[in-house]
Amino acid sequence: MRKEDNEYLTKVGPGTPMGNLLRRFWMPILLEHEVPGPNEAPVRVRVVGENFLIWRDAQGGIGLFEEYCMHRRVSLSLARCEGDGLRCIFHGWKFDVKGNVLDMPNLRDPNLARKARAPVYPARLGGGLLWVYLGPADKQPDFPSYEFMRQPKDHSYAFRQIWNVNFVQGLESNLDSSHIGILHNDSAFFGERKERATPEMRDVVIWDDDRPTILVKDHPGGFFTTAIRDVDLNGEKLRYARVHNYVMPFGTFVPFPILAQHVPIDDENTMSFGILYGKKPIDAEFCRKIFELPPFLAENVAPRVQRYLGTAENNWCQDRSTMDRSFSGLLNPIAEDMAVFASMGPIPDRGKEAAGGSDAAVSRMRTMLIDAARALERGEEPIMMSGQQSATMGCGEGILGEDERWPELLPQ
Numbered sequence: 001m002r003k004e005d006n007e008y009l010t011k012v013g014p015g016t017p018m019g020n021l022l023r024r025f026w027m028p029i030l031l032e033h034e035v036p037g038p039n040e041a042p043v044r045v046r047v048v049g050e051n052f053l054i055w056r057d058a059q060g061g062i063g064l065f066e067e068y069c070m071h072r073r074v075s076l077s078l079a080r081c082e083g084d085g086l087r088c089i090f091h092g093w094k095f096d097v098k099g100n101v102l103d104m105p106n107l108r109d110p111n112l113a114r115k116a117r118a119p120v121y122p123a124r125l126g127g128g129l130l131w132v133y134l135g136p137a138d139k140q141p142d143f144p145s146y147e148f149m150r151q152p153k154d155h156s157y158a159f160r161q162i163w164n165v166n167f168v169q170g171l172e173s174n175l176d177s178s179h180i181g182i183l184h185n186d187s188a189f190f191g192e193r194k195e196r197a198t199p200e201m202r203d204v205v206i207w208d209d210d211r212p213t214i215l216v217k218d219h220p221g222g223f224f225t226t227a228i229r230d231v232d233l234n235g236e237k238l239r240y241a242r243v244h245n246y247v248m249p250f251g252t253f254v255p256f257p258i259l260a261q262h263v264p265i266d267d268e269n270t271m272s273f274g275i276l277y278g279k280k281p282i283d284a285e286f287c288r289k290i291f292e293l294p295p296f297l298a299e300n301v302a303p304r305v306q307r308y309l310g311t312a313e314n315n316w317c318q319d320r321s322t323m324d325r326s327f328s329g330l331l332n333p334i335a336e337d338m339a340v341f342a343s344m345g346p347i348p349d350r351g352k353e354a355a356g357g358s359d360a361a362v363s364r365m366r367t368m369l370i371d372a373a374r375a376l377e378r379g380e381e382p383i384m385m386s387g388q389q390s391a392t393m394g395c396g397e398g399i400l401g402e403d404e405r406w407p408e409l410l411p412q
């Protein structure tokens with residue numbers, strides 16, 4: 001990848017082509033329980049390189065406000081919460097969750113307030129997350145309708161991890177199957193080793209083959225990618241496939257199933273959302289045990305919200321004294337992913353990579369994002385999934401039939 005393409009891919013601030021593309025999609029920015037209650041103090045959120053506030057009015061309406069007052073740039077996190085709107089404490093301008101200006105008390109002409117529009121963007125709850133849309137009002141796409149968003153609340157478990165990497169590294173962590181049996185070699189995450197495998201513990205069989213065949217098949221909102229492995233299940237030679245589903249611009253469904261979404265805070269920080277879901281109530285304690293990082297790896301910001309603590313200074317929390325019994329010395333599968341990607345630096349120099357066939361899905365994601373951003377620059381609208389299409393999105397895994405038709409493993 002050329003240096004310029006890497007910059008193009010990873011820079012997401014206001015006015016950048018990739019930033020403009022990302023702003024065309026609904027983005028999760030908080031877990032539902034982090035959203036303030038009616039008329040409570042606004043909550044500060046940084047996303048795609050800009051600062052915002054989430055505020056809920058007395059009627060429950062939610063808006064995403066640019067943090068700095070449109071008049072003279074005072075932070076509205078100092079604003080008064082007045083039920084129907086936020087009132088800036090400097091000159092008293094007041095804004096509602098739809099961007100209407102309710103009052104400009106320091107100006108003589110009352111018509112000015114009626115005509116003005118404040119920079120407030122749509123925000124909606126869905127599937128245990130708060131989603132926002134930062135693009136042009138007339139281009140707002142359908143709100144996603146993923147399976148977990150249509151099920152009862154106890155059928156899913158959402159968490160958020162703040163990570164010191166660019167969002168593309170986050171995405172790459174979900175689109176790189178060949179590292180699983182190597183980096184995560186000793187983790188208990190996928191259950192026990194294959195000697196103890198039962199058919200119900202299908203994930204275990206991935207240990208059998210560290211050289212999976214990676215295939216990619218585009219769909220209108222992204223692509224499916226499979227990793228196919230030779231496995232030996234109780235003496236039988238079989239072909240086992242895991243099918244991940246990349247959904248533009250920052251989501252991947254991974255068999256568990258879980259939807260991972262890597263939303264840029266800015267160019268060098270990312271909030272990674274994970275939503276585990278199923279057809280029945282989910283065991284939250286089991287999910288917490290797997291996905292909550294221990295205190296030596298992360299600090300707790302809020303329930304189910306953590307900030308990763310690995311840096312070059314602490315060698316990304318590696319404990320070399322454990323490497324006689326642990327392949328990575330990181331003692332946690334999530335921390336293994338976080339450490340390898342954070343160790344590249346916030347944005348790696350992809351111009352110096354020696355990528356190969358095992359990186360097919362990673363490269364397809366990169367070109368898909370770059371092509372869509374270039375197309376948007378030329379005035380071509382990105383392909384947006386309808387709500388109905390998003391409802392069919394998922395992932396799959398299982399043993400292949402002789403014809404190896406891996407897309408058949410996807411939910412029908």
Ligand code: FES
Nearest residue numbers: 069071072088091
């Ligand atoms: S700076 Fe907010 S009203 Fe003047």
Ligand SMILES: [Fe+2]
Nearest residue numbers: 173180184337
């Ligand atoms: Fe991983």
